[in-house]
Amino acid sequence: MTRPQPLPGPAPVIGVPEPVVVLGMDAAGRPLPPPALAALAGAGLVVGAARHLAAVPVPAGVDTVTLGALAPAVTRLAAAHAAGVPAVVLASGDPGLFGVVRRLRAAALPVRVLPAVSSVAAAFARAGLDWDGAVVVTAHGRELGPALNACRALPAVAVLTAPDAGAAEIGAGLAGWSRRLLVAEHLGTPAERVTWVSPEQAAGRRWADPHVLLSLAGAADDAGATPTGPGGAVGPVRDDNQPAAAPAAGWALPESAYRHRDSMITKAEVRALAVARLRPRLGRLVWDVGAGSGSVGIECALLGAAVIAVERDPTAPVAGNAARHGVDVRVVTGDAPAVLAGLPDPDAVFVGGGGTDVLTAVADRRPDRVVVTLAALDRVAPAVHLLRAAGYTVTGSQLAAARLADLPGGSVRLAATNPVVVLTGERP
Ligand SMILES: C[S@@+](CC[C@H](N)C(=O)[O-])C[C@H]1O[C@@H](n2cnc3c(N)ncnc32)[C@H](O)[C@@H]1O
Numbered sequence: 001m002t003r004p005q006p007l008p009g010p011a012p013v014i015g016v017p018e019p020v021v022v023l024g025m026d027a028a029g030r031p032l033p034p035p036a037l038a039a040l041a042g043a044g045l046v047v048g049a050a051r052h053l054a055a056v057p058v059p060a061g062v063d064t065v066t067l068g069a070l071a072p073a074v075t076r077l078a079a080a081h082a083a084g085v086p087a088v089v090l091a092s093g094d095p096g097l098f099g100v101v102r103r104l105r106a107a108a109l110p111v112r113v114l115p116a117v118s119s120v121a122a123a124f125a126r127a128g129l130d131w132d133g134a135v136v137v138t139a140h141g142r143e144l145g146p147a148l149n150a151c152r153a154l155p156a157v158a159v160l161t162a163p164d165a166g167a168a169e170i171g172a173g174l175a176g177w178s179r180r181l182l183v184a185e186h187l188g189t190p191a192e193r194v195t196w197v198s199p200e201q202a203a204g205r206r207w208a209d210p211h212v213l214l215s216l217a218g219a220a221d222d223a224g225a226t227p228t229g230p231g232g233a234v235g236p237v238r239d240d241n242q243p244a245a246a247p248a249a250g251w252a253l254p255e256s257a258y259r260h261r262d263s264m265i266t267k268a269e270v271r272a273l274a275v276a277r278l279r280p281r282l283g284r285l286v287w288d289v290g291a292g293s294g295s296v297g298i299e300c301a302l303l304g305a306a307v308i309a310v311e312r313d314p315t316a317p318v319a320g321n322a323a324r325h326g327v328d329v330r331v332v333t334g335d336a337p338a339v340l341a342g343l344p345d346p347d348a349v350f351v352g353g354g355g356t357d358v359l360t361a362v363a364d365r366r367p368d369r370v371v372v373t374l375a376a377l378d379r380v381a382p383a384v385h386l387l388r389a390a391g392y393t394v395t396g397s398q399l400a401a402a403r404l405a406d407l408p409g410g411s412v413r414l415a416a417t418n419p420v421v422v423l424t425g426e427r428p
Helices: 034-041 050-055 070-082 100-106 119-127 145-153 167-173 199-203 268-278 295-302 318-324 338-342 356-364 377-389
Strands: 020-025 045-049 063-067 087-092 111-114 135-138 156-160 179-185 193-197 211-217 285-289 306-311 329-333 348-351 369-374 393-399 402-406 412-416 420-426
Touching: 020 034, 020 100, 034 111, 045 050, 045 070, 050 063, 050 087, 063 070, 070 087, 070 100, 087 100, 100 111, 119 156, 119 179, 119 193, 119 211, 135 145, 145 156, 145 167, 145 285, 145 306, 167 179, 167 199, 167 211, 179 199, 193 199, 268 295, 268 348, 268 369, 268 393, 268 420, 285 295, 285 356, 295 306, 295 318, 295 329, 295 348, 306 318, 318 329, 338 356, 348 356, 356 369, 356 377, 369 377, 377 393, 377 420
Parallel strands: 020 087, 020 111, 045 063, 045 087, 135 156, 285 306, 285 348, 306 329, 348 369
Antiparallel strands: 156 211, 179 193, 179 211, 369 420, 393 420, 402 412
16 A cells, blocks of 8 residues: 655645645546645545546545535535545646636635646647647636637637537637637546637537637648648747737827728727727627728737728728738628628727718627727718617717927928717616
């Protein structure tokens, strides 16, 4: 018989109850290390999902709690801890990554965590891909929208899933975006299955729980969605690797930062206000309707949002501008409002082009924010009334920027740009 080995971490203090030991179950398939086995051998209470309890040597006669609901288990753990009974919680992968550690800390329980390889790390390893630029999000126990929008916005995203918020639902939501997906089921167990699929293929299948999903930029190839790209890399990960932080080059960029025609571009001063009012960030979906150069949508994407640019002119330079700024903006070519019907519901909409019919169709989709720029004064009052009738609180201002311009002889003057009214509709 092997002697139990001491746990890593500080030595126990006499009279102070031992912390709850949280053991990660390895998603790469490695067995429990000796310190984990020692913790189990000395446990008086073991808590875990049925599949985890079945996979480890729980000593005969030890109390167990099978998860399910975490709240009653936390109550049992707190009682055991107070009574000085050594307790162990079994969790998947790294329990500090969207795992049980948060709940135990919230219950004021001291923990000693013995992490294992996370499902995210194991999935990227199975794919043979680097993942230092990837973002990890979860759809476990919360709304699917933010995780889905992270997949739409960013080139490399790992999603922790739940039974009704997994690869099928995310695949359906990614229709229209160029993505290849890796679905990794039951990692590290004999039932492990790792499958490359297109979003459409993912949507048409049922997937086992648990599974983790990798969403990578670039279309699946015809032979069934095997990974492509230089060196098998995950795709054009942004240089600053900070999708939800301020973009390195800033925003409200000068018009010269975008290719545009006939001055069909929202001016920098107006764009600064419009983008701020849209509240773009990772997890939100923004429509840029009447995109023109795409500058407003592109700056929302630089700030982490998923973006759909709607533009009737197929030669408009949106896609090229987005590529130049290193963001993934989905361009939908067609006439609003008709073309809006097939798009996923937005969180915020910028209406830079289109009449009352477009604004009506946008308000019908109930985004929490609508920002409209208007040069024609006769359109201001109808737009305000329409948004108010749809339940929005409306604020507005007229912006008239005058820019510095050089005069001969080294002097400067002010050169007026056209005044624009910016309306913001917010749902209370
Ligand atoms: C509450 S999160 C815990 C994540 C965990 N802390 C980790 O590092 O893997 C639960 C989700 O992790 C993923 N997951 C955990 N274990 C897995 C496994 N063996 N195979 C595939 N996915 C797994 C699934 O997406 C599951 O719904």
